[in-house]
Amino acid sequence: MRMSDVAKVVGVSAMTVSRALKADASVAPATRTAVLEAIAKLGYVPDQVAGALSSRRSGFVAALIPSLNNPHFSLTAQSLSDRLQDAGLQLLLGYTNYEREREAELVRTMLRRKPEGMILTHDGHAPETRALLTKARIPVVQIWDLPPAPFGHVVGFSNSNAMRDLVLELAAKGYRKIGYLGETDDEGTRGAARRAGYRSAVAELGMPERITAIGALPATMSDGEKGFAQLMAVWPEVDCIVCVSDPLAFGVIGACRRRGLSVPGDVAVAGFGDFEIGRVSQPAITTVAVDAAEIGRASGEIVVRALESSSLIDNSHVDIGTRVTMRESA
Amino acid sequence: MRMSDVAKVVGVSAMTVSRALKADASVAPATRTAVLEAIAKLGYVPDQVAGALSSRRSGFVAALIPSLNNPHFSLTAQSLSDRLQDAGLQLLLGYTNYEREREAELVRTMLRRKPEGMILTHDGHAPETRALLTKARIPVVQIWDLPPAPFGHVVGFSNSNAMRDLVLELAAKGYRKIGYLGETDDEGTRGAARRAGYRSAVAELGMPERITAIGALPATMSDGEKGFAQLMAVWPEVDCIVCVSDPLAFGVIGACRRRGLSVPGDVAVAGFGDFEIGRVSQPAITTVAVDAAEIGRASGEIVVRALESSSLIDNSHVDIGTRVTMRESA
DNA sequence: CGTTGTTATGTTATCGATAACATATTCACG
DNA sequence: CGTGAATATGTTATCGATAACATAACAACG
Structure with missing residues (x-):
């Protein structure tokens, strides 16, 4: 009909x-x-397929996140979807599985659908990605970090500074032998930025680096056991373990408990991201709070605004900030 | 160009x-x-918009899940996306927020995009939804439950039977005063099916029902505290608390710990779903294992097959089954 | 070497809506 | 009451690809 x-x-x-x-x-x-x-x-x-062709407006905004199965990104996606829906736009969601090549492939796929905007989670990008998006002439928003050389709009925060702040505050609390537990093969990713923040903090404090990496991206709760063992094998003296994310921190706390170590009595543990798990964990996890939902809302807002004004000229640069949140674990 | x-x-x-x-x-x-x-x-x-109009094949398969922000459904979505991608199809994902009206609205929105198939998470459906989908003449798959009166294909398991099995096994282990903690306003949902399974089990065992409901759908880890308090206020005698999901069970265990109660020594706790949290929790949570990824894969498979054969006649009815998984908490 | 079949390519019409333009109708105001 | 503005509706062309049909080129075979 x-x-x-x-x-x-x-x-x-x-x-x-x-x-x-x-x-x-x-x-x-x-x-x-x-x-x-x-x-x-x-x-x-x-039939919106016909409508889109005729009006040259697909009504889509494409977004790529590393994983659907990560509460941070799914929260962002959810609030993004809400914001777009308010403007009559539909979210076209894809997940890169933390792989740059897959991201490039997805960008290609998405662009065939003529999205009116594109949102990318910054984890570094393949060179091709950038070229494709420039040619597409649509608003682009990079989220979840402040990339060193951004193209398009940005809605994020400095993963590096946030981690640096956390480590400095932990040092101020008296921890002297602070170790770091991150992911392997993380060049160019947010995890690497956090690690860099740790390094800059310990350098500033005149402390040695104590860095260990476990498992592939992303680190999970289950990686905590092995990660803890690995770290302790090399630096048994650490009094505080800073983890690349809350789930990993939760896993580390479990590993401590299994060894009869008290947290933070014997060893302190901190995470990153303020996931729900950190709030209900016992002890509750000291972390850096990030407003994942706000990233989604704000990036949606930018795309909607850009489409209304059709001014692709001025790129917004939104730092949503972070907040070190001291809880029981450190 | x-x-x-x-x-x-x-x-x-x-x-x-x-x-x-x-x-x-x-x-x-x-x-x-x-x-x-x-x-x-x-x-x-x-330009796939033009291509889709001309070829009358959008290349989309739409899927609606209750929430993006739930590891179960996001796992399903992820494996569904993978399976579709292998067949050159793209996933158009939406989330209903557990609201039937929103689902109906989304189905309408999605159908404008001429998806070649539609996948719905069964939680009951608005009458309109069914009418719209019948008229669309595309393969439909209902997932995550075995609906009493299904239309289209089904890939799921009996939430009711699975919960019944769990309760019977717990009784066999010696628990005599088994309580149930579920969600409010859950008529027609999977949660209600699980509750029904509990009721049928205790009836069979000649035990009284001890049912409490907390919070809106879905129950979260944070609901555990209040849920536990509420249940204990009414039935202080319970020796085992069965929860509608693992995250809620995790929250309940936390509430026990805070009160100095040992799990399962003083009170046993069981969950449902085999989330990662249940595996890393201490004690590890007794639960019912569900293969969320397989639901996604299998439902994608069905859509792809249906499109290849273009025979909308025979509806598959796949029960992926469940497995009671005894761990430390009960 | 002519007939038939196969492969490679071109031409035309069409998918279903909407932009752009054209026209009819109504209304306001001097 | 006539002119111009505003409102309501119709007509035509178009978006960019692809299905369906047409045809050209060439190989195989008796």
Whole structure:
């Protein structure tokens, strides 16, 4: 069933039906009701594929996150989806699995759908990605970090500074032998930025670096056991373990408990991200709070605004900030 | 840039370019290389919006899950996405926020995109939803439960039977006063099915029902504290608390610990779903294991198969089963 | 060497909506 | 009451690809 079929039933032209479905179009109130009634009665569903081709507006905004299965990114995606929906846009979501090549491939796939905007989680990008997006001439937002050489808009925070702040505060609390537990193969990623923050903090404090990496991206709760063992094998003296994320910290705390070590009595543990797990953990996990939902909302906002004003000129640069949150574990 | 532009450069017709991009089309090898080279050089990106209109194949499969922010559903979504990608299909994901009205609205929105298949997480559906989908004449898969009156295909398991099995096994282990902690306002949902399973088990065992509900869907780790208090206020005698999900069980264990109660010494706790949290929790949580990823894979498989054979006649009915998994907490 | 079949390519029409333009109708105001 | 503005609706062309059909080139075979 097409618009013209509905039009025939009502006794108007297809164009009038199209107008009746657009909120701002000028249609006589009586006509609009008649059309809408007919649509409801017939169960007509407009074909947005055709509409998109004709109007050159797909109504899509594409977003790529590293993983659907990570509360941080899914929160961001959820609030992004909400914000877009308010503006009548639909989210086209993909996940890169933390792989740059997959990201490039996905960008290609997504661009075929003619999205009106694109949102990327910054973890470094393949050179091709950048070229493709520049050519697409749509607003691009990089999220979840402040990239050194951003293209397009940015909504994030400095993973490096945030981690640095955390380590400095831990040192101020009296910890002297602070170790770091991160992920392997993390060049260019947010995890690497956090590690860099740790390094800059210990350098500033005149402390030696004590860095260990476990497992592939992303570190999970289950990695805590091995990570702890590995770290302790090399630096048994550490009095505080800073982890690249809360789930990993939770896993480390479990490993401590299993060894009869008290946290933070024998060894302190800190995480990053303020995941729910850190709040309900016992002890509750000292961490850096990040407003994942706000990243989604704000990046959606930027895309919507950019589309309204169609000014691709000025790129916003939003630092949503972070907050070191001391809890029981350190 | 359009196909005809590429065609002009290569010196062929647009149709030949189109064919060169289709794996199975008959094009001379030399022509194909020439076309692909030109496409790479020009950075041409095919317009799938136009392609979809013309070929009447959108390349989309829509899926609705209750929440992106739930490891179960995001796992399902991830493996579904993978399976679809293998078949050259793209996942169009939406989340209902556990609201039937929102689901109906989303189904309407999604259908405008002419998806080739639709996957719904069963939590009961608005009557409209069913009507819309029947009219759409596309394969539909209901997942995550075995609905009493399914339409379309089904990939799931009996939430009710699974919970019944768990309670019976707990009784066999010697627990005599088994309570249940679920969600409020859960009519028609998977949670309600689990509660029904509990009721049928205790009825069978000749035990009284001890049911409490906390918070809105879905129950979270943070609900554990209040849930435990509420249950204990009414049935202080319980020796085992069965929860609608692992995260809630984890929260309950935390509440016990805070009160100095040992689990399972003073009170046993069981969950449902086999989330990662249950595995790393101390004590590890007794639960019902569900293969969330397999639900995604299998439902994607069904859609892909249905599209290949274009036989909408026979509806598959896949019970992926569950496994009671006894661990330390009960 | 002519007929038939296969492979490679071109041409035309079409998918279903909407932008852009054209026209009819109504209304306000001097 | 006539002119111009505002409102309501219709008509035509178009978005960019691909299906369907048409045709050209060439190979195989008796």
